[in-house]
Amino acid sequence: MRLVNKVLSQPSAAWSAVVFLFLAPLPVVPAAAQTLPACQKPVYLTFDTGHMGVAPLIAKVLRQHQVPVTFFGANEKTQEGDGSLGNHWAPWWKDRGAENHDFASHTFDHAYWRADLEGKRFKIRPSAGDNAGKDLIWNTADYCANLNKASQRLEALTGRPTLPLFRAPGGKTSPELIKAAESCGYTHVGWSPAGFLGDELSSQTYSNASLLKNALKNIRSGDILVAHLGIWSRQDPWAPAVLEPLIVGLKEKGFCFASLRHHPQYSKLIPAANKTPKLP
Numbered sequence: 001m002r003l004v005n006k007v008l009s010q011p012s013a014a015w016s017a018v019v020f021l022f023l024a025p026l027p028v029v030p031a032a033a034q035t036l037p038a039c040q041k042p043v044y045l046t047f048d049t050g051h052m053g054v055a056p057l058i059a060k061v062l063r064q065h066q067v068p069v070t071f072f073g074a075n076e077k078t079q080e081g082d083g084s085l086g087n088h089w090a091p092w093w094k095d096r097g098a099e100n101h102d103f104a105s106h107t108f109d110h111a112y113w114r115a116d117l118e119g120k121r122f123k124i125r126p127s128a129g130d131n132a133g134k135d136l137i138w139n140t141a142d143y144c145a146n147l148n149k150a151s152q153r154l155e156a157l158t159g160r161p162t163l164p165l166f167r168a169p170g171g172k173t174s175p176e177l178i179k180a181a182e183s184c185g186y187t188h189v190g191w192s193p194a195g196f197l198g199d200e201l202s203s204q205t206y207s208n209a210s211l212l213k214n215a216l217k218n219i220r221s222g223d224i225l226v227a228h229l230g231i232w233s234r235q236d237p238w239a240p241a242v243l244e245p246l247i248v249g250l251k252e253k254g255f256c257f258a259s260l261r262h263h264p265q266y267s268k269l270i271p272a273a274n275k276t277p278k279l280p
Contacts, residue, residue: 050230097158144184199238
C-alpha cells in the first residue's frame, strides 16, 4: 500500500508502467500458432474422383466440420463439364487447394491394371480418355507418364504440390505394377477393410443406413477410408447422406481426421518443407 501511495502521489515513469501493466490489452496469439490437442485416434478419409455430381455437397460438409482429406484425382467422365480434372471443375479444385486438403494421382485416364505381361509390360484398360474401354499394352514409362499427368494437372488446379502417392483404379495392382510406380516416385495407397465405405455398392442391397451402421461399428484408429466424388451405378447416392452422420458419429466416438501426409506409413515420404500440418 505504501508503494502504491507513493506512486499515486508522484506521477512518473513508474506510474506509467503500472497503468500499462493493468490496462494494456493482452497480446493476441494467432490461431495457427496455438497448440492443438494431439490426434489420439486418427482416421484418414480419402476420396477418389467420380462423376462429380455430389462434389459440391461433399466439399460443403468437409468445410463445415473442418475435416482434412486426401483426394486421388483422375480425369473421369462427369455428369457435367469436360472431365473431373477439366476446366469446368477447375474452380472447385482451386477452392479445395485453398482449404489445404491434399491431393495425389489416380492415373489421368483412370487406367485399370488387367494383367502383367512379359518384358515388364502390363495390360491396361482406361475407363476415361480417348482409349476408354480398350485394352492397351503399357510399359513402365507409359504408366509413369499417366501417373505424372494426373499429378501435374492436380498441382496446376490446386496450387499445391501433390503427395508422392497414388491409388490404382479399383485398387487393382500387382507387385510388378507397384514396382513400376515406385521407380518414378509413387507409393501405392489402398484402404482398410472397414474403410471401404460402400458407396460403389448397389443401393438396393446396401442401404445408406446399413452402410453407416457398419462403418461406425467397424472403423478403428489408423484406418484409411475411401469414398468417391460420385458413382454412376448407385441409385441412392451415398454422399452426402452418409458422409455427415459418419463424420459426426466418428468424432463422438473419439476419432479425429487427418491427411495421409500424417499417416505413419507415408509421412516419411513427404519432403520436410511440405510437412506443416494444416487444417482446411
